[in-house]
Amino acid sequence: MTHPSLTFELTPVAPFRLDFTxxxxxxxPENQIDRWNGSTYRRVIVIQDxxxxxxxxxxxxxxxxxLHVNVLGPRIRPSAKNExxxxxxxxxxxxxxxxxxxxxxxxxxxxxxxxxxYRGLKPVRFPTIFETLANAISCQQFTIAAGLQxxxxxxxxxxxxxxxxxxxxxxxxxPSDLLRLSPRTFRRLGFSRHKTRAFRxxxxxxxxxxxxxxxxxxxxxxxxxxxxxRLRGVGxxxxxxxxxxxxxxxxxxxxxxxxxxxxxxxxxxxxxxxDYTSVQRALRGWRPYAGFVFFHMLMESLAAAGQxxxxxxxxxxxx
Numbered sequence: 001m002t003h004p005s006l007t008f009e010l011t012p013v014a015p016f017r018l019d020f021t022x023x024x025x026x027x028x029p030e031n032q033i034d035r036w037n038g039s040t041y042r043r044v045i046v047i048q049d050x051x052x053x054x055x056x057x058x059x060x061x062x063x064x065x066x067l068h069v070n071v072l073g074p075r076i077r078p079s080a081k082n083e084x085x086x087x088x089x090x091x092x093x094x095x096x097x098x099x100x101x102x103x104x105x106x107x108x109x110x111x112x113x114x115x116x117x118y119r120g121l122k123p124v125r126f127p128t129i130f131e132t133l134a135n136a137i138s139c140q141q142f143t144i145a146a147g148l149q150x151x152x153x154x155x156x157x158x159x160x161x162x163x164x165x166x167x168x169x170x171x172x173x174x175p176s177d178l179l180r181l182s183p184r185t186f187r188r189l190g191f192s193r194h195k196t197r198a199f200r201x202x203x204x205x206x207x208x209x210x211x212x213x214x215x216x217x218x219x220x221x222x223x224x225x226x227x228x229x230r231l232r233g234v235g236x237x238x239x240x241x242x243x244x245x246x247x248x249x250x251x252x253x254x255x256x257x258x259x260x261x262x263x264x265x266x267x268x269x270x271x272x273x274x275d276y277t278s279v280q281r282a283l284r285g286w287r288p289y290a291g292f293v294f295f296h297m298l299m300e301s302l303a304a305a306g307q308x309x310x311x312x313x314x315x316x317x318x319x
Contacts, residue, residue, distance in 0.1 A: 006071040008081050012094040016065040017120030018058035021092050023302055024124045024295050030148045033155055033172050044160050044171030045127065047083045049075045053162045053169055054084060056092070062120035067094075073162055093122030093248075101289045111286070114267070118299045123292055125248050129213035130206060131172045132246030133231075136238040137198050138191075144259070153189045157181065175206040198233025205231075217247055244291045253290040255279040263297040 022041040026034040035042040041056040052073030060066045071084050089095055105115035126132040134154075139147030151172065158178075160171030178199050186196035205211040216224045221243060228239035237256035243249040255261060255276040265274045268282060283290040302308050 006076050006080055008069050010067040012065050013097050014065055015062040015120040017062050020118055020121040028145045028148055030145045032152045044162050044169055046160055047080050049077055049080050051160045051162050052076055090125050093124055096122055114296055118296055123250055123295055126246055129246040130175055132242045136241045137195055137233050150190055175203040179203040179207050201232045250291040251288040253283055253294045260294055260297045263300050
């Protein structure tokens with residue numbers, strides 16, 4: 001099916017690599033919402049015109065990047081460009097200037113090696129705090145891959161669907177989508193009773209009670225965490241995850257993330273397992289970029305699993 005389209009270019013603050021950044025959003029190949037084929041990042045987004053699929057392709061080097069953006073959907077107007085620009089800038093960290101981070105890393109050989117290995121990676125964010133919490137709740141006590149499978153199943157039942165020439169593609173479910181699902185449907189999809197209640201209560205708070213999760217941007221870290229942990233299904237890990245991946249707080253490393261701290265311990269050549277306190281202590285020298293280390297540990301995990309092989313296909317370089 002052919003849809004109206006909108007095409008424009010974006011210029012990220014250098015250095016920038018779409019391949020690394022897309023994988024930071026995707027996390028695992030099971031993710032069918034954030035898609036990456038080795039050259040193009042694709043996702044269904046919601047704008048005023050309705051659901052649309054956005055395609056992002058990089059040209060130029062990491063130091064002189066240019067992004068080509070194509071937006072397709074049943075009703076796409078030229079005025080949608082500003083909406084998509086703002087959304088992609090948030091999600092892909094396009095205007096985040098990391099020069100202070102690279103200067104800090106240059107003072108230590110180990111830090112410098114890690115920073116240069118993934119030079120061009122940007123700190124990504126989900127489009128909304130609600131989607132951030134949906135991702136976190138789905139992945140609680142599960143592997144990331146298993147949690148993403150749950151989100152895929154929810155997405156297929158939502159209204160963010162676009163018909164393309166290759167078939168139907170879907171986005172992350174909206175609160176209204178989840179509110180209309182019965183507890184039995186959640187359970188049939190693989191969600192526990194606890195996660196089902198958390199999803200339904202959060203969706204109801206947003207839709208019915210007009211809970212404005214985006215207003216958390218006006219709070220400091222401590223107040224935002226205290227607000228979030230009052231929500232059902234939200235503990236310290238979920239709250240810190242929301243601060244990093246939803247609010248872009250790069251000083252926050254979710255220290256209860258077992259996978260991330262195990263990768264950190266391996267990178268630091270620690271013989272003993274790390275706990276929350278030892279993680280925070282170890283990252284004192286990375287402040288205020290402890291959260292950006294979290295993304296680098298994700299890259300290490302993906303590289304070890306062979307998922308970053310497509311990076312070489314792009315032919316991008318940092319020079």
